[in-house]
Amino acid sequence: MALPDGVEIRGRGLGRPWPEGPAPDFGLYLGGAKLRRKHDHRLDWEHEWIRWPDFLLPTDWAGARRQIVALHGRAAAGEDVEVACHGGVGRTGTVLSCLATLSGLTADEAVAWARANHHQRSVETPWQRRWVGWFARQ
Template identity: 55%
Template sequence: MESWDPAARGVLRLPSGRCVRGRGLRRPLPEGPAPGFAVHLLGRRPAPVPWEARWLRWPDFRLPADHEEASRVLGEVWSRAASERVEVACAGGRGRTGTALACLAVLDGVPADEAVAFVRRHYHPGAVETPWQRRYVRRFARP
């Protein structure tokens, strides 16, 4: 399976060239190809989708319920993004999604203290909404 078009809406291109799409699940699915793998960052189990997906319990405006599981899942997202269309999504597509994308940037070699700015510059200026989400990114380490 091919990766995302780096110019497509919601796609963050990491320094390595890996592309990950972030989106809000409250909005309609974007036109174009579907993801091959998705991680849904929600407080409650999401509805099923027709592609492989994983639920990471992550309440709105908070942090992942299980930090070790979050590290493992985000490591898998980063690895799979090298050759697949991978998506991370929360309800609105900004706070939790932006935090996860910033963690992926750290995995990709962006210094942790620069990752939030990187995601705000290349994904959405309102990404990573809370001080504790920013602190989580600064402390994030590869699994």
């Protein structure tokens, strides 16, 4: 999918069927130790994890922000990148919203954009929505 600034990124769920097309150059994955143990062996490209419990927020806000900004930089430089959590909705939608703020949207516009372009339930919780606002203000 194309972000509002034209940068391409794939958002998906690790627990969903494997997507068609080539493997990414880089992936940013959102979850805890259990999700990592379940999927890390299948990810044979460069990748990083953000410790981010389901329905909650990253455990290291500043570190997560740095990784999300770096993901945008890789995508802007032409790398094929993806972001994924287990279901591909809440945490993934939250990161896609954060990426949209890097494209120039306000936090509210970015959440609406993710819901219209990724999944209608993107950014599932009120605290995830507030976190997008925090991300945009940094």
